Amino acid sequence: MAMHTVESIPLPTIRRYPSYVAIVHKARQAGVTHISSTAIALELGLEPIQVRKDLAACGAVGRPRRGFALKELLKALNKAMGLENTREAFLVGAGNLGSALAGYKGFERWGLRIVGLFDSSSRVIGKRIYGIEVLSTERLPELAHRMGVRLGILTVPSERARQAAALLLAGGIEGIWNFTGVRLQVGPHVVVEQVDLAASLVALYNKLSEQKERRGE
Amino acid sequence: MAMHTVESIPLPTIRRYPSYVAIVHKARQAGVTHISSTAIALELGLEPIQVRKDLAACGAVGRPRRGFALKELLKALNKAMGLENTREAFLVGAGNLGSALAGYKGFERWGLRIVGLFDSSSRVIGKRIYGIEVLSTERLPELAHRMGVRLGILTVPSERARQAAALLLAGGIEGIWNFTGVRLQVGPHVVVEQVDLAASLVALYNKLSEQKERRGE
DNA sequence: TAGATTGTTAATCGATTAACAATC
DNA sequence: TAGATTGTTAATCGATTAACAATC
Numbered sequence: 001m002a003m004h005t006v007e008s009i010p011l012p013t014i015r016r017y018p019s020y021v022a023i024v025h026k027a028r029q030a031g032v033t034h035i036s037s038t039a040i041a042l043e044l045g046l047e048p049i050q051v052r053k054d055l056a057a058c059g060a061v062g063r064p065r066r067g068f069a070l071k072e073l074l075k076a077l078n079k080a081m082g083l084e085n086t087r088e089a090f091l092v093g094a095g096n097l098g099s100a101l102a103g104y105k106g107f108e109r110w111g112l113r114i115v116g117l118f119d120s121s122s123r124v125i126g127k128r129i130y131g132i133e134v135l136s137t138e139r140l141p142e143l144a145h146r147m148g149v150r151l152g153i154l155t156v157p158s159e160r161a162r163q164a165a166a167l168l169l170a171g172g173i174e175g176i177w178n179f180t181g182v183r184l185q186v187g188p189h190v191v192v193e194q195v196d197l198a199a200s201l202v203a204l205y206n207k208l209s210e211q212k213e214r215r216g217e
Numbered sequence: 218m219a220m221h222t223v224e225s226i227p228l229p230t231i232r233r234y235p236s237y238v239a240i241v242h243k244a245r246q247a248g249v250t251h252i253s254s255t256a257i258a259l260e261l262g263l264e265p266i267q268v269r270k271d272l273a274a275c276g277a278v279g280r281p282r283r284g285f286a287l288k289e290l291l292k293a294l295n296k297a298m299g300l301e302n303t304r305e306a307f308l309v310g311a312g313n314l315g316s317a318l319a320g321y322k323g324f325e326r327w328g329l330r331i332v333g334l335f336d337s338s339s340r341v342i343g344k345r346i347y348g349i350e351v352l353s354t355e356r357l358p359e360l361a362h363r364m365g366v367r368l369g370i371l372t373v374p375s376e377r378a379r380q381a382a383a384l385l386l387a388g389g390i391e392g393i394w395n396f397t398g399v400r401l402q403v404g405p406h407v408v409v410e411q412v413d414l415a416a417s418l419v420a421l422y423n424k425l426s427e428q429k430e431r432r433g434e
Numbered sequence: 435t436a437g438a439t440t441g442t443t444a445a446t447c448g449a450t451t452a453a454c455a456a457t458c
Numbered sequence: 459t460a461g462a463t464t465g466t467t468a469a470t471c472g473a474t475t476a477a478c479a480a481t482c
Contacts, residue, residue: 008430009423011423014423018398018413036464045402049451049465053465061465062464063458064456064458066458066464068464096320100317103313181239185262203231204392206299208392227472229472266475266476267473269439273441282439282481440482441480442477444477445474445477447474447475449471457463
């Protein structure tokens with residue numbers, strides 16, 4: 001069967017899609033049926049041409065003078081983001097950040113469901129956090145296989161990052177959402193998305209000082 | 218006084234600096250005095266040439282055959298990141314994520330001290346979170362001015378993002394670390410660093426499916 | 435000395451932005 | 459129709475990567 005290869009969408013474009021979705025929802029609630037790239041750009045502080053390029057990438061088609069039909073646009077964006085099916089994830093490290101993520105309802109909207117919490121500390125194991133019991137990390141690999149869970153969320157202290165990642169890999173996990181600053185060594189079968197708060201903080205400092213320099217120290 | 222303009226460092230480079238610092242610390246504990254770009258690259262999964270470019274940008278100078286002196290390198294990195302002085306921040310939105318950030322000790326290492334917690338919900342106001350009392354958001358602008366706080370951390374639900382940002386701006390804040398998905402409209406005097414978890418999650422999905430495609434569906 | 439490593443200069447690559455014809 | 463908006467094709471820009479001479 002000849003499968004026509006879908007043009008792969010640049011990652012920076014993909015990252016902007018959630019904010020486009022937010023705008024589309026807002027427009028829907030305002031009662032309109034279409035939205036132009038200009039309007040989206042204005043709202044997000046982007047260039048209209050960039051919005052059009054991004055939307056073209058997901059296959060959305062607009063109409064001159066009207067813009068993009070909200071319903072169609074939403075469908076195209078969701079499809080491009082891979083939000084058609086829900087994904088289940090295990091979270092390792094039920095500390096402050098881990099608990100916060102486990103308690104955050106908003107991820108359901110982005111197709112993520114946290115179905116297991118793991119920790120290595122006996123002070124936490126057995127407790128319930130937002131209705132989910134915290135299990136010993138020892139049980140992770142077997143459960144991951146049995147439940148067919150493919151995503152891992154890593155929120156352990158950085159000293160334990162490697163160790164925890166090893167458990168996820170042993171469980172056959174395919175993708176890791178890594179909130180530790182540690183760069184993980186994973187094989188070619190596994191992908192990692194890094195959320196690096198230290199990097200972000202330092203970027204903020206830099207923007208601040210650049211900005212001050214711009215207007216004379 | 219003729220001030221020689223410092224070459225501004227690319228943001229992607231700045232964002233990698235914290236992970237370089239982590240490697241340098243690790244090397245120090247291992248008892249060595251120098252480290253090569255090759256060694257750093259190997260550890261982080263980068264190209265040696267990129268590491269050298271990055272290190273050159275912060276003014277670090279290495280020696281052929283030896284690499285970079287850890288002590289000097291650390292000093293140069295810290296300076297480039299602007300970590301010489303500590304920065305105080307107010308956090309708005311003492312929910313799950315906000316509390317987690319307030320409780321995270323690791324930020325001190327990156328020069329950040331959270332000195333005020335604010336929330337609009339009377340169920341939270343007056344409570345103490347990790348030793349800091351949660352105050353009413355109403356008091357934020359005045360306190361920010363009085364205490365000279367210049368950084369704001371935004372962890373409110375997205376519906377209240379604009380409103381909370383307005384309070385920070387009223388308080389004369391210069392930089393916002395924004396954990397809401399909402400793109401804030403701030404004037405030219407204020408910088409925003411976005412931590413967009415939805416964007417990150419969607420990027421992870423994309424990497425997953427790209428990866429699967431690469432090895433035949 | 436030989437060879438590993440730095441640092442500079444040039445080439446490549448990918449994303450953003452610009453220009454403009456097509457369209458409703 | 460006139461004019462706003464799309465979408466394509468080309469130009470620009472910035473970061474990454476390559477090539478290689480300099481250095482210890």
